[in-house]
Amino acid sequence: MSINIPRGTQDILPGQVEKWQLIEEKARELCGKFQYKEIRTPIFEHTELFTRSVGDTTDIVQKEMYEFEDRGGRSLTLRPEGTAGVVRSFVEQKMFGYANQPVKLYYMGPMFRYERPQAGRFRQFVQFGVEALGSADPAIDAEVISLAYSLYQEMGLKKLKIVINSLGDKESRNAHREALIQHFQPRIGEFCSDCQNRLTTNPLRILDCKKDREHELMKTAPSILEFLNAQSQAYFEKVQQYLTALQIPFEVDSNLVRGLDYYNHTAFEIMSDADGFGAITTLCGGGRYNGLVEEVGGPETPGIGFGLSIERLIAALEAEKVELPLAEGIDIYLAGLGEAAQEYTVKLLYQLRNAGFSAERDYLNRKIKAQFKAADRLKAKYVAILGENELNENKINVKSLASGEQTEYSLDQFIEQFKASVE
Template sequence: MNFKVPRGTQDILPDVSWKWQRVENIIQSVCDVYNYKEIRTPIFEQTELFQRTVGDTTDIVQKEMYTFTDKGNRSMTLRPEGTAAVVRSFVENKMFGYADQPVKLFYTGPMFRYERQQAGRYRQFVQFGVEAIGSDDPAIDAEVIELAMTVYKRAGLSDIKLVLNSLGDKESRNSHREALIAHFTPHIGEFCQDCQNRLEKNPLRILDCKVDREHPLMETAPSLADYLNESSSAYFEKVKQYLDIAGIEYEYDPNLVRGLDYYNHTAFEIMSTSKGFGAITTLCGGGRYNGLAEEIGGPPAPGIGFAMSIERLLLALEAEEKSWTDEPSLDVYLVTLGDAARTKGFELIGKLRENGLRSEMDYMDRKMKAQMKSADRLHANYVIVIGEDEVNENTVQLKNMADGQQKKVSMDDLLEELKK
């Protein structure tokens, strides 16, 4: 029987995984500068957590979750997104009692959704996300957005744009909700079954429907912008003011609706504008979620966050023809000729690695020419050749692969020579 990788997943092979590591290093560096600390949560959680937070009218909950019953007859779900688990941990571990608020967290890890596989979209995918919980200051909204933009720019992307909207507070959302119900009700039978189910539960999600996006009522639907109360409008203006101060350009889109039920006030997406990227342009999405902590039994703790796909970031780099080609090089490759040289080389490579030098040697008993080709393929900066004469003399032949110069060096002086 031939086994293959499960549909909708992928193997990240060594010739690509170094790019992932580079992205992760950029993320770590940016989060460190912004003082966001890493949090790691379980890959599976109680199913009800996602039903209560993500929303039972969303496609994620209705169609895409990987749910199973464990041996204790409990319903568990592989996490489809990161925010719910982070907020659950925030409440459970009483982070709301920390002296320093807001609590600023980030995570990276696999998420799982049963979706149709497309370019840059998998059933197991890796997300980097940020959550700032405990403050309703518009400045923290701007900071979170700025952090996301900084990651993309550090990675090398330039063809990106920020799209912004306000979903308003509870009062504004309720007013808009009633207007949407009145607008769609007379013709709801013309819409898909999902939209019909959402009409009373969450009519805002109708505007995000991919099946009925061309229906004439979509164009004339009441705009949330017309129902924002004074405090919601003032909040949104403050967010935009801080983005202006940060020098971050944005587009206002009153029709932007995030696909999760817990958002309110600020909502945003970062999109690729590269011509070669494809039809689905969204790289990152996020927004404010005041009330989410209370939904799962915690005290009031307003929050804001985002999630970005690492797969789509790398795809965007390729679309801009800015994918990295400078794979990390090898510091030293040891070429050994004969049993005594291999024994000595094995001892020497241990010392090189102890001193932080990225080193490799031959384990296939190949001829010198084949070993040199291997060193070249691995982009070795230096090659150390050890043969019978070198073992007897306690020396090595040290070759600089950049200029081709080679010289005899005592093994006792080798580390100092390499440091030069």
């Protein structure tokens, strides 16, 4: 009986994984420039962390979490997103007491959501994200958005759109909440069961419904921007001012709400405008979450961050036909002829690798022609040929596969001489 990969997951094979490695390397380099430090949290956490932080009325908590009970009867959940675990660690490890504030962190790793698999969307996906905890300065909102935008630009994407919104403070949200209830309540029976349940628990989430997005009441729903108090309005204007100063293009979308309960004030998404990218255009989403640290037991601490899917970034690169500068090929391939020469190449291969070369040899006892074909498939720059005669005469011949030129080296000084010749 064959065992297949679980639905909604993928094997990332050699030839593709190099793209992932390059993206991960670029993300880490960029975080270094912005002074964000890596944090690694568990893949599973106590379920309560997500119900309290993400929100027990969200689709993630109600429908998408991989929740299980361990042998001790504790409810655990595979992490569906990265922010909650980072904030839990921030509180538990007392990072709020660090001398350097705000605490700026980034993470990269697998997340898990039980949802319908489709193009660019998986049940196990890799998320890169950053969190800045400890500052209520709108300048850091602009910094976080600029970091995400810079990564996409560095990867070569051009067809990008940034949309931002303000969800306001608690006072503004409560006023907007009451207006939404009054707007939708007379005709809520025309909406899906999820929206009907959300009317009194979290009416803002109705605006994010995929089933009823074309309903006429959606187009006339009161905007959060109409209910921002003076403080929230001033904050949002400052964020826009900073983004303009950074020459980062953006649009204000009053319908942008994000799917998690912990957001307030700034919310943003970065989307792909590439032809053929698909119906789901969002590449990255994030925003401010003042109050979340307190929700998981910490002191009053403002925060902001984003999360982006590596899978969707790769899909956007493919849609724009961006060729990544992947390192290909090896430096040298050792072709051995005869048992003694083959045995000698084992030691020589190890010495070449220790000297800093990417090198390979034959392990299938193939003929010399087949070994040259293997070197060609590996995109080797050079092939070193060692036979019984060369071994007896203390020499080795090296052929450049680009020029066809062949050079003879002393076998006992080969590593030093070859290294000098290619530097």
